[in-house]
Amino acid sequence: MDYVKQRRTIRKYQKRDIEPNLLNTLLDTSARASTMGNLQLYSVIVTRDPDMKAKLAPAHFNQPMVTQAPVLLTFCADFRRTSIWCEHRKAEPGYDNFLSFLNASIDTLLYAQTFCTLAEEQGLGICYLGTTIYRPDLLIDILHLPRLVMPVATVSVGWPDEHPEQPDRLPREAFVHEETYHDYTAEDIDRLYALKESLPENRHFVEINHKETLAQIFTDIRYTRADNEAMSATCLATLKRQGFLE
Amino acid sequence: MDYVKQRRTIRKYQKRDIEPNLLNTLLDTSARASTMGNLQLYSVIVTRDPDMKAKLAPAHFNQPMVTQAPVLLTFCADFRRTSIWCEHRKAEPGYDNFLSFLNASIDTLLYAQTFCTLAEEQGLGICYLGTTIYRPDLLIDILHLPRLVMPVATVSVGWPDEHPEQPDRLPREAFVHEETYHDYTAEDIDRLYALKESLPENRHFVEINHKETLAQIFTDIRYTRADNEAMSATCLATLKRQGFLE
Numbered sequence: 001m002d003y004v005k006q007r008r009t010i011r012k013y014q015k016r017d018i019e020p021n022l023l024n025t026l027l028d029t030s031a032r033a034s035t036m037g038n039l040q041l042y043s044v045i046v047t048r049d050p051d052m053k054a055k056l057a058p059a060h061f062n063q064p065m066v067t068q069a070p071v072l073l074t075f076c077a078d079f080r081r082t083s084i085w086c087e088h089r090k091a092e093p094g095y096d097n098f099l100s101f102l103n104a105s106i107d108t109l110l111y112a113q114t115f116c117t118l119a120e121e122q123g124l125g126i127c128y129l130g131t132t133i134y135r136p137d138l139l140i141d142i143l144h145l146p147r148l149v150m151p152v153a154t155v156s157v158g159w160p161d162e163h164p165e166q167p168d169r170l171p172r173e174a175f176v177h178e179e180t181y182h183d184y185t186a187e188d189i190d191r192l193y194a195l196k197e198s199l200p201e202n203r204h205f206v207e208i209n210h211k212e213t214l215a216q217i218f219t220d221i222r223y224t225r226a227d228n229e230a231m232s233a234t235c236l237a238t239l240k241r242q243g244f245l246e
Numbered sequence: 247m248d249y250v251k252q253r254r255t256i257r258k259y260q261k262r263d264i265e266p267n268l269l270n271t272l273l274d275t276s277a278r279a280s281t282m283g284n285l286q287l288y289s290v291i292v293t294r295d296p297d298m299k300a301k302l303a304p305a306h307f308n309q310p311m312v313t314q315a316p317v318l319l320t321f322c323a324d325f326r327r328t329s330i331w332c333e334h335r336k337a338e339p340g341y342d343n344f345l346s347f348l349n350a351s352i353d354t355l356l357y358a359q360t361f362c363t364l365a366e367e368q369g370l371g372i373c374y375l376g377t378t379i380y381r382p383d384l385l386i387d388i389l390h391l392p393r394l395v396m397p398v399a400t401v402s403v404g405w406p407d408e409h410p411e412q413p414d415r416l417p418r419e420a421f422v423h424e425e426t427y428h429d430y431t432a433e434d435i436d437r438l439y440a441l442k443e444s445l446p447e448n449r450h451f452v453e454i455n456h457k458e459t460l461a462q463i464f465t466d467i468r469y470t471r472a473d474n475e476a477m478s479a480t481c482l483a484t485l486k487r488q489g490f491l492e
Binding site: 001004005007009024025027028029030031032033034036037038039040042043044045046047048049052076078080081082084085086088089090091092093094095097098099100102103105106109110112113114116117118121122126127128130133134143144145146149152153167168169170172174175176177178179180181183184186189190192193196212213214215216218219220222223224225226228229231232235236 | 247250251253255270271273274275276277278279280282283284285286288289290291292293294295298322324326327328330331332334335336337338339340341343344345346348349351352355356358359360362363364367368372373374376379380389390391392395398399413414415416418420421422423424425426427429430432435436438439442458459460461462464465466468469470471472474475477478481482
């Protein structure tokens with residue numbers, strides 16, 4: 001449990017490669033994660049080729065980890081392999097629908113997170129790129145993802161070349177509810193977000209962006225309504241293209 | 247890494263309770279998982295009350311783990327707490343859309359899977375209930391989940407009272423692709439599914455269900471097109487009800 005307690009996301013990596021045997025052991029062992037009906041509804045695309053990283057970078061808004069990490073992993077919800085298996089076995093697959101996308105996404109994220117936990121236990125550093133579902137259409141073209149395959153998470157992996165401060169987390173009572181959901185009063189919000197709002201780095205961030213509150217950093221700059229709505233449309237159109245939505 | 251290699255899903259639990267301190271430590275430590283913008287877009291509802299378990303059971307198709315496990319955890323994608331925070335801080339949240347549901351779901355599943363890995367490391371046994379997204383509407387009513395909160399995974403947790411055989415997994419080449427997705431030929435499928443199809447328990451399962459192939463067990467009995475399409479409609483309608491879809 002201690003290495004999880006001490007973990008931090010790593011965005012800077014040594015030039016040192018990840019030995020194929022280590023990566024393969026991690027990819028194998030992670031497959032012990034829970035999976036629906038033991039179908040393993042995921043695929044992972046391993047990117048080591050610098051040319052491929054350069055192609056992927058714009059789809060990830062040119063975050064530097066994409067080209068600097070020795071390995072990039074794109075975890076995909078995959079009902080294609082299972083469906084092809086069915087077709088070769090006189091069985092008619094019915095997985096071109098939204099529920100199947102969610103089922104496969106859950107499988108995929110349990111696999112991805114098991115990989116990350118194990119990788120960190122081995123001393124590797126990882127970073128999730130949330131951008132994967134911002135422009136999944138670009139990733140599909142670059143990685144040649146066929147119908148019933150949808151990218152849901154990308155992780156950069158490498159040997160750490162930094163040791164950043166551990167970020168704050170909300171107190172447990174902010175996200176754990178006993179028996180039923182207990183809604184938040186203004187006083188709850190003040191108490192639960194007090195630490196986060198008081199941190200010097202967050203106050204500095206508010207100041208240099210000429211904002212009044214930390215929350216405005218999120219709503220006005222980092223995750224705006226306009227961006228969210230545009231990317232929702234892209235995401236839904238891509239689900240249709242991949243056969244997961246009518 | 248060894249306890250992940252040796253893990254198996256546990257569906258039978260001792261009557262022994264889970265000490266609140268242990269559960270809280272696991273819930274706290276799991277919050278170290280990666281999270282978008284450090285927003286922790288999740289909530290977890292802890293069910294210990296037998297009456298609540300009895301209410302939840304039908305929503306989970308009366309799987310016995312729901313009433314027999316000492317603790318049931320319902321992990322929810324949650325943009326409500328963040329949105330309320332914004333509203334109290336002169337910030338206008340724009341998270342009532344599909345992308346925000348996916349972002350929160352990813353956060354939620356990374357948290358849930360970190361919890362499961364840590365719980366197993368402590369000797370606890372867990373089982374994911376895939377039924378959570380089959381009838382999310384029922385769970386929302388029972389757990390009083392408000393707008394912008396959507397259940398995505400339920401896990402039963404307890405001290406193991408069984409030691410089942412470890413199930414098979416596909417070989418790595420079935421789900422790992424180098425640089426680009428490599429599609430599957432009939433020969434690939436034969437090779438990759440040979441072990442699974444040869445297992446005595448799977449052959450037995452095919453026989454007692456009077457089917458011709460193992461794949462037909464999935465398409466005709468366990469995960470049928472009709473069920474998937476009906477539950478897709480429920481799921482999409484529930485996302486609309488919770489404010490994540492127009």
